[in-house]
Amino acid sequence: xxxxxxxxxxxxxxxxxxxxxxxxxxxxxxxxxxxxxxxxxxxxxxxxxxxxxxxxxxxxxxxxxxxxxxxxxxxxxxxxxxxxxxxxxxxxxxxxxxxxxxxxxxxxxxxxxxxxxxxxxxxxxxxxxxxxxxxxxxxxxxxxxxxxxxxxxxxxxxxxxxxxxxxxxxxxxxxxxxxxxxxxxxxxxxxxxxxxxxxxxxxxxxxxxxxxxxxxxxxxxxxxxxxxxxxxxxxxxxxxxxxxxxxxxxxxxxxxxxxxxxxxxxxxxxxxxxxxxxxxxxxxxxxxxxxxxxxxxxxxxxxxxxxxxxxxxxxxxxxxxxxxxxxxxxxxxxxxxxxxxxxxxxxxxxxxxxxxxxxxxxxxxxxxxxxxxxxxxxxxxxxxxxxxxxxxxxxxxxxxxxxxxxxxx
Numbered sequence: 540x541x542x543x544x545x546x547x548x549x550x551x552x553x554x555x556x557x558x559x560x561x562x563x564x565x566x567x568x569x570x571x572x573x574x575x576x577x578x579x580x581x582x583x584x585x586x587x588x589x590x591x592x593x594x595x596x597x598x599x600x601x602x603x604x605x606x607x608x609x610x611x612x613x614x615x616x617x618x619x620x621x622x623x624x625x626x627x628x629x630x631x632x633x634x635x636x637x638x639x640x641x642x643x644x645x646x647x648x649x650x651x652x653x654x655x656x657x658x659x660x661x662x663x664x665x666x667x668x669x670x671x672x673x674x675x676x677x678x679x680x681x682x683x684x685x686x687x688x689x690x691x692x693x694x695x696x697x698x699x700x701x702x703x704x705x706x707x708x709x710x711x712x713x714x715x716x717x718x719x720x721x722x723x724x725x726x727x728x729x730x731x732x733x734x735x736x737x738x739x740x741x742x743x744x745x746x747x748x749x750x751x752x753x754x755x756x757x758x759x760x761x762x763x764x765x766x767x768x769x770x771x772x773x774x775x776x777x778x779x780x781x782x783x784x785x786x787x788x789x790x791x792x793x794x795x796x797x798x799x800x801x802x803x804x805x806x807x808x809x810x811x812x813x814x815x816x817x818x819x820x821x822x823x824x825x826x827x828x829x830x831x832x833x834x835x836x837x838x839x840x841x842x843x844x845x846x847x848x849x850x851x852x853x854x855x856x857x858x859x860x861x862x863x864x865x866x867x868x869x870x871x872x873x874x875x876x877x878x879x880x881x882x883x884x885x886x887x888x889x890x891x892x893x894x895x896x897x898x899x900x901x902x903x904x905x906x907x908x909x910x911x912x913x914x915x916x917x918x919x920x921x922x923x924x925x926x927x928x929x930x931x932x933x934x935x936x937x938x939x940x941x942x943x944x945x946x947x948x
Contacts, residue, residue, distance in 0.1 A: 552825030555893040563865040573726040576716035582729040588705040591723030593695035598652040609640030659690030736796030740803030742781040769948020799845040828893040831857025853918040860945040883909035888935030897925035
């Protein structure tokens with residue numbers, strides 16, 4: 540639906556902390572969906588992950604060696620085809636006593652064990668004498684006794700049926716996907732990664748080739764999808780707007796996403812004009828920080844947040860970490876990744892604005908950060924090596940003073 544560009548209600552610039560608070564007010568949580576463990580990677584658990592079976596589901600061998608039954612020495616039993624220790628056939632027959640007292644059979648690490656097995660001897664702790672298996676102690680003195688349960692990983696020793704493995708809000712990593720599968724889940728309930736509609740505005744920059752007089756290379760478009768993905772959101776292919784405000788309004792209306800992000804050279808004025816005509820509720824219009832001072836956050840009539848992040852990479856990452864990161868946290872229920880670290884050396888700050896400075900974590904436990912130098916051109920040298928942006932308050936920070944650090948996506 541096309542609307543007429545209008546005048547945006549004036550909103551005074553706010554400080555950096557206030558901008559983050561306003562962004563975090565988007566409390567609409569996404570609806571949970573069911574997904575297979577592999578499809579769920581990158582998303583967030585909507586409900587606690589519970590074991591649907593004992594883990595492990597049956598007794599297994601802790602190492603390569605010999606499964607034995609009772610006291611020894613043990614007569615080595617040649618396994619028949621249906622006596623294979625590993626596999627579904629054997630698992631269905633774990634109540635069948637494959638080994639009788641005084642018998643042994645070879646096993647490998649992780650194999651299922653039958654009900655008759657009382658222990659597993661590591662291969663380096665025993666000797667084979669004809670058809671007999673004998674246990675040898677460290678003193679080379681033969682012994683016929685092995686403590687029951689030795690070398691066995693018991694059924695349910697990691698977690699029993701119904702055990703809560705992870706709480707809601709945990710991120711689904713590949714390891715979590717593996718855990719959910721081992722716990723018997725074919726599908727788990729997740730909050731999906733928020734979908735980000737990206738709109739690039741303007742045609743006064745180059746999307747390929749060598750920069751030349753009057754035309755610079757677009758350095759923001761290559762970075763935005765990766766940065767957005769690093770903030771645990773899903774970026775749609777960029778939509779380009781070049782013909783004016785009416786087209787921009789149509790594209791904003793047409794984008795189906797949880798969040799809309801606009802960027803482009805000299806596009807801030809166009810965004811502000813169309814938001815006035817769309818009767819959007821402007822929450823942040825400028826932040827007293829550097830870089831990213833021109834960032835904007837509005838709520839569209841359909842409830843979606845719109846972020847304008849400017850046209851320079853340093854401005855864009857500042858806007859994403861300041862505004863998008865807390866919004867993603869609100870949509871998915873995850874914890875905001877901002878952390879506290881101490882400055883490794885004193886930093887001179889601006890007299891009126893918060894400064895977002897590229898830093899690297901240092902120290903044995905990465906508990907401190909230091910400024911990345913050099914900063915140019917355009918701060919990209921520093922951003923390329925930074926592990927985070929330190930939020931340096933007005934006036935600066937002393938050596939060893941704790942500051943907020945926003946991890947780089």
